[in-house]
Amino acid sequence: MKNNTQQEKDHPSKKIMPETTLKEIKELNTTIKTTSEQIITQTISHLKKINPNRPQEMEYFDELANMFGKRTQELEQYKAEGKKIVGYNCIFAPLELIIAAGAVPVRINSGWYDTSKLGDRVVPVEVCSIIRSTIGAKMIELSPFLELSDVLITVLTCDGMTKLSEILGGYKKVWHLSNPRIKDSDQALKFWNEEIKQIKNNLEKLTGNKITTKTLKPAILKTQKATKAFRRLQNIRKDNAVISGQDALLVTQTFMWDDIERWTEKTNILCDELDRRIQAKEWICPPDTPRVMVTGTPMFWPDNWKLPSLIEEGTPKGILVADELCSSERLLYDPVGIDEWTMTDMLNAIGERYLMACTCPCFTSKDGNEDRINWLLTKIKDHKIQGVIYYVTRGCMLYAMEYTTVKRALDKINIPVYYLDTDYTREDTGQLKTRVEAFLEMLNTQIDL
């Protein structure tokens, strides 16, 4: 644990959080970490219990789910060897460049409920739960990934992320990555490509490694393979109920901190097992189980896992077959498309993949955020979705405001959508359960008289 005076030396004038004594930091860190490890163990054994015939290859991801476990030790080892860890708060961060520079990318958004209450000491309670929770996690140095990061790439997508960047900047070196709010203009892409180049220069300076065609090409190939494995998993879920939505979400979630190559390999092995289960017709739920998709605010491990479990474990049960979350499906759906392996082409392709393919509600155009609508409509058709849950946590303004547009589009194709608002808390589970179950009853044709 780094002490406060050391932090002050690093960033003397920028500390925003109230003074927390080392004793309090230590105490809160121990309590919350212990609770968190218990919750992780409980959630995993619960997933095993509710599905006795769970894919065996989930075991790898189960172990990875303990964020304080082996992966943290690995990252510590990398650091000891002189490798740099680059934390990021949003999927706009160009992973390929981080890898090409010989650094290790890791996502730092917080899913801890308890730390969001600590965040209330710094920002008002109306602020987005994820932001408050991340602030709280930093306050007590809880997140191993955030703490181990040598630098943070903070993307200025929404207001919360923008100001979070300032707060974290008091404790860590921060590189801003500013995305334009409009995609379809030449100057937007130009501006964005300049931002990407700046990150490249910064990475080279940090690591002392020049990013060349020789290092960038294999990095791109690596993420392309990850995308391919991810798409394979999603394609399996299209037509075959062989994996629960909760398990699939755990696979995508762990991508955020795992070694990309190893994650790809393990995901492919899991898909092999799922393919065998399709052959053996080992379905995890009856064929008439309502097929649900979730869209909205990202969900983060380990605490903010209540919605998937409410969908798949209530009365009646649904199955979560797809999502449009930047913490899952959107992470990996689009590969970097390369025409020629020249430096200029590769950099442009990276810029384009992160900007153009993204359906984040921070974007608008003269037709609104039509990319997101189109993406949702395609997904609904491909995955035979019967109902959509539009999930928003407190203070998540962009997703909350885009609901009306999404609802209008889904009304046109007669797909029911339910707006579910919640916060980083366990207290509203009963209320949410009634809402989710009533929605599933609505989709369920079995209770037709």
Place this chain on the structure above:
Amino acid sequence: MTQQQTNEAFWRWQEYQRVMPNKSWTKNDIITAGVDVGSVGSKATVLVNGEIYSWSITRTGSNSSDSAAKALNWALKDTGIQQSDLKYIIGTGYGRVNISFANKALTEIACHAKGANYIWGSQVHTILDVGGQDIKAIRCDDTGRVTSFLMNDKCAAGTGRGMEVFADLLKIPIEKIGEMSLNITEEPPSVSCTCVAFAKTEAMGLLRKGWSKEKVLAAYTKAMAIRMSNLIKRVGLEPALVITGGQSKNIGIVSRVETALEVKCLPIPNWRENGIDPMIAGALGAGIYAKAIYDKTQTTRD
């Protein structure tokens, strides 16, 4: 202590049981039950061949399962029907998961729509259910099947519990509250805050300022009605509109919701005579679903 007990009487609404007159049953009939354990009231219905036979309305105690048993036993009282005669029981409401003797649980949203469809008929397409701890706006088709719904946050604002608090504060029996809120010469502006805790403070301020109880009540009732109307607007009003739950009997709420939405609700059945009390809509829907699901299990077995 004595003071507190006198206060309690104001918000205490009437618990009662009813057996429908001129109906009978035999051992060959399919008898089902629905039990709706809400946060404030527990309701039970007994149905013979899908027709309402008897019901009860009681206060929910600290234990959901006990409250459910109490409501059901009371509904069965003087009917000659034993619990063992019941072919299928469905639990609903906030405490639905804790009803040990129920065969199945359904949400109160599905049940209220079905119950309203039974009480008022197929013309019902929008239901406002004002429960003890939440309010729900439900849309349904001609058969009483839910097509969409909205719920407010877990908050006493605009709920039956909020009304109880006001009855207590103003020392007016809860049954009289609706009429009294209309006993004014001019409708006052609504209280600015629907949060029960803050509205209470605001109301006390208004009383000190010299407002009559009726006027304060009108201001609070109006605020609640606006909150309810907004929820209905958000879900989309498709006539006919009905109100279920305890507040359906609050004429002050009903008339103000009608004014805000510029539409008339279907009148509540005269439950003191032979009509069905809209407070039991959820339990009634549960009983209807119980019959339907029981029938289905029989056909699959044949």
